[in-house]
Amino acid sequence: MSDNPVSLSRWLIEQQRSHGHIPGSLRLLIEQVARACKRISRAVNRGAAQGILGSLPSSNVQGEVQKQLDVIANDVLLEANEWGGHLAAIASEELERIHPIPHRFPRGEYLLLYDPLDGSSNIEVNVTIGTIFSVLHLDEGVEEVQAAHFLQPGSRQVAAGYCTYGPQTTLVLTLGHGVCAFTLDADQGGFVLAQQDLRIPAATSEFAINMSNMRHWAQPVRRYIDECLAGREGPRGKDFNMRWVGSMVADVHRVLQRGGVFLYPWDRREPRRAGRLRLMYEANPMALLVEQAGGLAIAGSQRILDIQPEELHQRAAVMLGSRDEIERLRQYHLEAEAAPAA
Ligand code: AHM
Ligand code: MG
Numbered sequence: 001m002s003d004n005p006v007s008l009s010r011w012l013i014e015q016q017r018s019h020g021h022i023p024g025s026l027r028l029l030i031e032q033v034a035r036a037c038k039r040i041s042r043a044v045n046r047g048a049a050q051g052i053l054g055s056l057p058s059s060n061v062q063g064e065v066q067k068q069l070d071v072i073a074n075d076v077l078l079e080a081n082e083w084g085g086h087l088a089a090i091a092s093e094e095l096e097r098i099h100p101i102p103h104r105f106p107r108g109e110y111l112l113l114y115d116p117l118d119g120s121s122n123i124e125v126n127v128t129i130g131t132i133f134s135v136l137h138l139d140e141g142v143e144e145v146q147a148a149h150f151l152q153p154g155s156r157q158v159a160a161g162y163c164t165y166g167p168q169t170t171l172v173l174t175l176g177h178g179v180c181a182f183t184l185d186a187d188q189g190g191f192v193l194a195q196q197d198l199r200i201p202a203a204t205s206e207f208a209i210n211m212s213n214m215r216h217w218a219q220p221v222r223r224y225i226d227e228c229l230a231g232r233e234g235p236r237g238k239d240f241n242m243r244w245v246g247s248m249v250a251d252v253h254r255v256l257q258r259g260g261v262f263l264y265p266w267d268r269r270e271p272r273r274a275g276r277l278r279l280m281y282e283a284n285p286m287a288l289l290v291e292q293a294g295g296l297a298i299a300g301s302q303r304i305l306d307i308q309p310e311e312l313h314q315r316a317a318v319m320l321g322s323r324d325e326i327e328r329l330r331q332y333h334l335e336a337e338a339a340p341a342a
Pocket of ligand 1: 064115117118119120121210246247248249264276
């Protein structure tokens with residue numbers, strides 16, 4: 001790290017000045033989100049010491065067990081973002097309904113969505129977890145914000161990012177003009193620029209998928225993974241390696257750093273559900289980051305960013321990462337769709 005690192009604030013101001021990429025209110029919103037992530041990072045670090053590990057008797061809107069840190073992270077993000085004057089409403093994976101900005105605060109033009117603590121099953125085992133966020137613009141002329149105003153395709157996100165709480169606390173951000181990474185530097189007391197213009201290599205030989213679900217997958221995913229597993233002797237003619245952290249933030253971070261693919265596909269266990277992950281809080285922001293870094297993100301034959309959401313908490317199949325591999329997977333889905341039904 002240089003002696004004179006570029007802080008997140010300075011980087012954002014320079015983006016605003018030199019490229020006119022971001023309006024002032026969006027810049028301040030991102031700073032607010034980063035400040036909340038810093039507080040969550042501290043809570044995660046002190047977890048056991050503060051006695052805030054473990055589950056709560058409650059479950060969230062998804063019917064999943066809530067961890068104490070899920071609730072703390074959600075409250076920190078809500079509290080940090082509602083008074084700033086940049087937002088019209090907030091939606092969280094942990095909240096059933098949207099949270100319009102209370103009338104006592106000024107109302108802004110943006111909508112913020114987040115998964116406050118992704119990978120929460122990894123909290124107790126001290127493995128990397130994180131916050132994922134997405135920013136949309138509220139359509140002009142809206143008096144009262146409703147959930148329907150959030151239902152915009154991912155291609156309309158004006159910003160997206162995540163923060164990993166692991167050996168380092170890293171904020172990865174896109175404003176739609178490439179992807180940058182910032183590290184939380186205790187000496188500086190804030191995030192400093194660590195990597196500019198992240199690029200995902202087009203070719204890879206590494207995949208991430210929960211293999212225990214193999215028997216439930218659809219044929220195109222099964223075909224892709226079978227071919228990877230066949231290695232050098234198989235149709236791909238090379239050996240593949242597998243990694244699976246079990247926190248999407250950590251698995252996608254690895255893909256952004258060194259390539260690879262991350263797959264959480266549709267499976268037969270709940271055929272009416274598109275997948276395990278949520279479109280608005282997980283799939284869309286990660287898809288924007290990956291595509292801004294030169295990769296691809298699909299739900300099958302369709303690009304994730306093109307999906308028209310129908311409800312706030314809807315699920316999506318997620319397949320993202322190195323372009324050549326995801327293009328191949330998309331091809332396998334197209335071929336399966338074109339094949340006559342058995
Ligand atoms: P969460 O947001 O409730 O933590 O759930 C999402 C997580 C992802 O981070 C991860 O990829 C996936 O769930 C793992 O789920 P499973 O262990 O069921 O395969
Ligand atoms: Mg999650």
